[in-house]
Amino acid sequence: MGSQKRFRVIVVGGGVGGLAAAHAFEKAGIDHIVLERGEIAPARGASIGIYPHGARILQQFGTLQAVDDETYPIERAKNFLPDGSLIANSELFRFLRQYHGYPIPVLERRRFLEIMYDGLSDKSLIKSHSKVVDIIDSEDNVKVILADGTVEEGDLVLGVDGVHSLVRSLMWRNANAAIPGFITANEKKTLHADYSLLIGFSETGSHMSPSDLYCTHYDGKSFLTIGGKKHTFWFVFFKNDRVHWPALPKWTQADAERRAAECMDCPISETQVFGELWKTAIRTELVNVEEGLFEHMFFGRVVLAGDAVHKMTPNIGLGGNSAMESVVVLTNLLHKAIQEHPEGKPDKAAIQNLLHEYQKDRQVRMRQFIDFSSLATKIQAWETTWYKILSRVIPFLPDDTFAKQASILFKAAPKLDFIPVPGDLKGSVKWDDDVLEAKYRESFPRPSISDWVRSMFRYTFKPALSLCILWVFLVIRSSKASEATISN
Incomplete structure (x- = not known):
């Protein structure tokens, strides 16, 4: 050279x-x-x-x-309604570990x-x-x-x-x-932002397992709370009007405290309100959620x-x-x-x-x-009624x-292709770059946007439509039963 x-x-x-x-x-x-x-x-x-x-x-x-x-x-994901009631207790993360070997x-x-x-x-x-x-x-x-x-x-x-x-x-x-x-x-x-986000972490308490993730739904707002070995991490999402770069706002600590004050008595689980996390917060910040x-x-x-x-x-x-x-x-x-x-x-x-x-x-x-x-x-964050319906349908899915x-x-993710993965943990699903057989690649193709649409239709839209039809049927039947009772 x-x-x-x-x-x-x-x-x-x-x-x-x-x-x-x-x-x-x-x-x-x-x-x-x-x-x-x-x-x-x-x-x-x-x-x-x-x-x-x-x-x-x-x-x-x-x-x-x-x-x-x-x-x-993380092993479990739990979903809660605004009143703190539990609507889902998912083993999503355990399945991911089973599929890929990594916690x-x-x-x-x-x-x-x-x-x-x-x-x-x-x-x-x-x-x-x-x-x-x-x-x-x-x-x-x-x-x-x-x-x-x-x-x-x-x-x-x-x-x-x-x-x-x-x-x-x-x-x-x-x-x-x-x-x-x-x-x-x-x-x-x-680059645009439809949400702002109050983020922080607090001292680990006895309110949740260190292996749990909580999602609490509200209209135009949501809470994510993640248990940890040393800290409890939390995120509060607020729906705002869309803003594009370069007009994205700059938030101050005073803005963060104002947003937190709006949420102090909001349940984030069956036994806890957000204010309990805020009281023990080690660090907080209000930021834009750009995408x-x-x-x-x-x-x-x-x-x-x-x-x-x-x-x-x-x-x-x-x-x-x-x-x-x-x-x-x-x-x-x-x-x-x-x-x-x-x-x-x-x-x-x-x-x-x-x-x-x-x-x-x-x-x-x-x-x-x-x-x-x-x-x-x-x-x-229940951005619209449709997303709210989806959040109620999802718990009924496997x-x-x-x-x-x-x-x-x-499984389609890259790795450094010039060195091995030492002690690579194996799961039930093989990585694409570890597989040479064309048959396997054809059975698990890389997903396209159309794949996602079909998957969402199969696993979410169709069940949602079925549940909506069932709900209408039950309402009609209940109404007829009430009319019959009144006429008698």
């Missing part, structure tokens, strides 16, 4: 996606640096849940055991970031308090300018700097400067992953797992391209080709995740109904 520099990736953002990228690039032997504007593992956010497809990636990183040691896996832990987000950071071999590649102010994209390289005047030079910039991504804005600017109108006003408005999938995930030598480009509502908890997925897909493509080039440095044409492939892969899969998450948000649908999504 002579004196030619190695292929280098500049990662902007030191959160879940950024630290996952550091692990993935470390495993792939790809030169990189991670720039975080603040501190690593800040005291922000509440929790992160790790589903089987994310757990398999963490197993490759070598951090899964430390995550599992922090908490108990589903939920832990404090900051602790997760600490585990990810501690698991890195070379921590000198993680630079905190490194604020990016500009990106200069050229034919031969890309330069990232920091607030202190430092210039980082590389071959690719990976923006995993969250929903308010500066990298995304700079990429848009560079794209429209090079090709006027490339990024349209409509694409910039992709959106951007059309362009890259331009030039800049590519995006995570919330910066595929933001989903957090009701199911797929966001962090999706960020890790995207990082893995990109790493696999980069590793292959570097191996295929004799000097280990793909040219710009090769980079563009692999970024197109990355975008094509992510667009399809992230659309499924975003739609799935959005549906859960609407059902849980516990494995939604576990099977989720499993179809999870």
